[in-house]
Amino acid sequence: MRGWMGKFRSLFLFGALTLLLAGCGEENLSALKPKGYGAELLLDLMLISIAIMIFVFIIVMAIYAFVLVRYREKKGQEHTIPKQTEGNKALEVIWTVIPIILLLVLAIPTVQATFDLADKSTQGDEGVITIDVTANQYWWQFTYADQEIATSQELYIPTGERVYLNMKSSDVIHSFWLPSIAGKMDTNPGENMNTMYLEAYEEGVYWGHCAELCGPSHSLMDFRVIAVSQDEYDQWVEDMKNIDPEAAPETTTAQEGQQLFNDNCMSCHAIGGASAGVGPNLANFGNREKIAGILEPTKENLVDWIVHPDEIKPGNQMPTEIVSEEEASKIADYLLQLQHSDVGTDVPTQNEDE
Ligand code: CUA
Numbered sequence: 001m002r003g004w005m006g007k008f009r010s011l012f013l014f015g016a017l018t019l020l021l022a023g024c025g026e027e028n029l030s031a032l033k034p035k036g037y038g039a040e041l042l043l044d045l046m047l048i049s050i051a052i053m054i055f056v057f058i059i060v061m062a063i064y065a066f067v068l069v070r071y072r073e074k075k076g077q078e079h080t081i082p083k084q085t086e087g088n089k090a091l092e093v094i095w096t097v098i099p100i101i102l103l104l105v106l107a108i109p110t111v112q113a114t115f116d117l118a119d120k121s122t123q124g125d126e127g128v129i130t131i132d133v134t135a136n137q138y139w140w141q142f143t144y145a146d147q148e149i150a151t152s153q154e155l156y157i158p159t160g161e162r163v164y165l166n167m168k169s170s171d172v173i174h175s176f177w178l179p180s181i182a183g184k185m186d187t188n189p190g191e192n193m194n195t196m197y198l199e200a201y202e203e204g205v206y207w208g209h210c211a212e213l214c215g216p217s218h219s220l221m222d223f224r225v226i227a228v229s230q231d232e233y234d235q236w237v238e239d240m241k242n243i244d245p246e247a248a249p250e251t252t253t254a255q256e257g258q259q260l261f262n263d264n265c266m267s268c269h270a271i272g273g274a275s276a277g278v279g280p281n282l283a284n285f286g287n288r289e290k291i292a293g294i295l296e297p298t299k300e301n302l303v304d305w306i307v308h309p310d311e312i313k314p315g316n317q318m319p320t321e322i323v324s325e326e327e328a329s330k331i332a333d334y335l336l337q338l339q340h341s342d343v344g345t346d347v348p349t350q351n352e353d354e
Contacts, residue, residue, distance in 0.1 A: 028180050029207040036181030037162075037199035041113045048109060052102050117183065120195055123164045130164040131155065135174035135187040137214060138221040138313050139280050139293060149240040150273065152280030153293045154224045156344060158233035159200045167194045175212035178225055184211050200227035203347050205289060216315040222293040226344040239341030243272030243283055249337050257334030260327050268318075271338065279318065286339035302332040 034040040071082070122128050132143040133155075143150040157163045167176055169187040177184040178198065185196040200206070210221035228236065249255055261269075268279035275281060288297055292313060295301040304311075306328040309318040323331065 031179040038182035138217040177211035178208040217313040236343035257330035
């Protein structure tokens with residue numbers, strides 16, 4: 001008997017803990033602290049629906065408690081059957097009309113928000129940025145076609161502007177989820193392109209995740225959105241346009257690394273330009289927040305990643321052990337000094353616990 005009680009107790013504790021921990025999260029990976037237009041709209045919808053739910057819950061519970069007390073079996077009446085009622089027009093009208101009103105209160109702003117978020121009226125206008133997003137197992141490519149530049153894993157946008165994303169996938173369905181600035185949108189393989197827009201209010205580094213189960217490394221398919229002022233953004237575009245992939249690094253090991261990289265890695269990767277190849281464009285790699293979207297940007301981590309990508313992101317397309325550890329160390333030296341633009345490096349990543 002005790003054992004059963006114990007089991008239930010841990011079940012209860014576990015349930016309570018789950019509920020409690022569900023409230024934890026990163027400030028910049030939270031739909032509850034919107035820092036952008038879409039996220040704000042979505043939070044408003046959540047609050048309306050929660051308010052309606054609480055209202056319904058309280059009314060139902062009140063009626064339930066009332067009925068429980070009022071109509072419970074009383075002493076001396078154990079065998080009396082109360083008066084039976086069949087049908088009550090007034091009550092039936094009330095419990096049909098109230099839900100209709102509640103649904104309307106929910107539906108009108110939802111439909112409005114749906115059209116608002118799908119709005120593409122300014123796309124293609126002078127000065128309006130459109131970025132092509134390509135999801136891949138398990139990384140993100142961001143191509144700025146007008147500027148002929150590309151990045152991977154880290155998307156740069158100006159604050160206060162509506163920036164459009166044309167989204168596709170090169171393999172399976174993924175989903176671009178950026179909760180603190182916008183919502184979530186699927187990326188599909190084939191011709192079916194989805195479009196959404198981002199409008200960030202504040203400068204910052206915002207976290208995004210793939211939100212569609214896409215393979216063994218789905219949970220590692222992170223990205224960052226770096227929102228900077230318009231001036232800084234323009235500077236970043238300039239910096240990225242001026243990348244010379246042939247530029248020789250300063251140290252000898254980095255120079256050897258460059259040669260090794262060109263021989264072994266260039267068939268998939270690119271540095272600078274607008275290529276969306278088989279692998280990520282590694283422009284500005286030395287200023288990235290993370291390696292492969294998930295690892296701290298240390299040389300040790302990078303060498304591990306170059307030699308054994310399969311152990312870090314299972315199922316990814318990067319070939320394993322094509323270079324030795326020693327060669328990988330030189331390639332790491334080369335990649336880490338690729339600091340083409342320092343725009344965004346001083347932008348705060350809020351609430352990152354380390
Ligand atoms: Cu890509 Cu999950």
